[in-house]
Amino acid sequence: MDFQLNCPIPISEYPVITMAHGSGGVLSHQLIDKMFRPAFSNEQLDAGHDGAVLASGSGEMAFTTDSFVVKPIFFPGGNIGDLAVNGTVNDLACCGATPEYLSVGMILEEGLPMEDLWKIVLSMKEAAGKAGVSIVTGDTKVVDHGSGDQIFINTSGLGRVREGVRIDPSSCRPGDVIILSGYIGDHGVAIMSAREGLEFETGIESDSAPLNGLVDAILDASTGISVLRDPTRGGVATTLNEISRSSGVGMVLDEKAIPVRKEVQGACEILGLDPLYIANEGKLLVIVPESEAGRVLEAMQNHSMGTHAAIIGKLTGDHPSVVRMTTSIGSGRIIDMLTGEQLPRIC
DSSP states (O other): OOOOOOSOOOOSOOSSOOGGGGSSSHHHHHHIIIIIHHHHOOHHHHTOOSSEEEEETTEEEEEEEEEEOOSSSEETTEEHHHHHHHHHHHHHHTTTEEEEEEEEEEEEETTOOHHHHHHHHHHHHHHHHHHTOEEEEEEEEEEOTTSSOSEEEEEEEEEEEOTTOOOOGGGOOTTOEEEEOSOOSHHHHHHHHHHHTOOOSSOOOOOOOOOHHHHHHHHHHOSOOOEEEOOOTTHHHHHHHHHHHHHTOEEEEEGGGSOOOHHHHHHHHHHTOOGGGSOOSSOOEEEEOHHHHHHHHHHHHTSGGGTTOEEEEEEESSSTTOEEEEOTTSOEEEOOOOOSOSSSSOO
């Protein structure tokens, strides 16, 4: 019997683009490091932030862009519209900036119901209002039926970096503490349940939300924040690997400390997925010196977006650029970057 393997394997060269190149994992980083970064290299791009931090008069501005191709476009807890606004707001916030302005580019497929488009527009308006940003410019294109998938959205954002704040993984040091703002995996499992028609005893909804208010609370509590990062594609595991590799510092996680809803854990067990690699759209990872961790954790837990925040690990010099985890049964496990594509078209 002949078998065909469809799962992308972690080799460095592919003759064509695969879905795994959009996972945020190993192949995404290879695409960036081997093609995009060498071609476009400059000081701002090479910093590797969620956005570019640019000099502007006496201060700094953060600029970012993102494209959204989630399928389905409506899912429990949100839709592609509010997801696009929240995602770009969060990228700016993770640069230490106050989001101010957004642009919106829409690629519409012929045949998209006007009622659906109107729902998406209204959700973007509401999300922008909650985040305190203005949508100030945009663009619309229409493609033939079958040339797209209902609607794709690009959002770019501009925000002012708070004075005295410098988010930079190179300032990470052994002993620093890793804080996670809440339950992981909600968004990815919500998308999968909508896509596959899965039903759970308790409804699982996307965690899509603006995080700029939570970031303000964190920066009010501490000026020593090294990293702010929202663990979207590739989940917490891939995001921490990115930080570990860029900073050159190792990490040790405590599996028992990582907040995962029972419903999400159960769904992942049924689907054969690991919550650590599932996308989130309303969660935040923070790295801060141990001396300030208690103050930051308290500030997060006192904010509505950080009620379930927890310290999930520490940085170490014992194994540079490697993320390890102490499991719930006391054994050790290496947590690597996502290989292949667990859930395509997740954001």
